[in-house]
Amino acid sequence: MANWEDVLISAKGFAVNAGRKMTNMADVMGLKMELAEKERDLRQVMEALGHLLYDSKKDGSELNDELVADLVKQSDILYKKIGKLQNAIDELYARKTCSCGAVNQEDAVYCNACGEKI
Numbered sequence: 001m002a003n004w005e006d007v008l009i010s011a012k013g014f015a016v017n018a019g020r021k022m023t024n025m026a027d028v029m030g031l032k033m034e035l036a037e038k039e040r041d042l043r044q045v046m047e048a049l050g051h052l053l054y055d056s057k058k059d060g061s062e063l064n065d066e067l068v069a070d071l072v073k074q075s076d077i078l079y080k081k082i083g084k085l086q087n088a089i090d091e092l093y094a095r096k097t098c099s100c101g102a103v104n105q106e107d108a109v110y111c112n113a114c115g116e117k118i
Helices: 002-059 065-092
Strands: 095-097 103-105
Touching: 002 065, 065 095
Parallel strands: none
Antiparallel strands: 095 103
């Protein structure tokens, strides 16, 4: 009987781990969708900044400093949200992201790209 109990315990552990992995995958997919949305929003803000600069240089008109400041503020907020989302994804994948942007294994002490201590 001990063998059957071992088999049942192993099967139960396998099922629990599989369930956790499926939950993590669903969480990662949701975060990736949100990340893609924020990256799209950031591209739109950057395009708007580029158009403002281009139009002011082309026409010789003054740059609307208030509008530029607002767009810069929006981009800063989006950069922070993107960073938080990427960190959340990395945690679910058991990874660390270095300040240089390289992705490393969770147990890494030094970055595999730049060598900086993580």
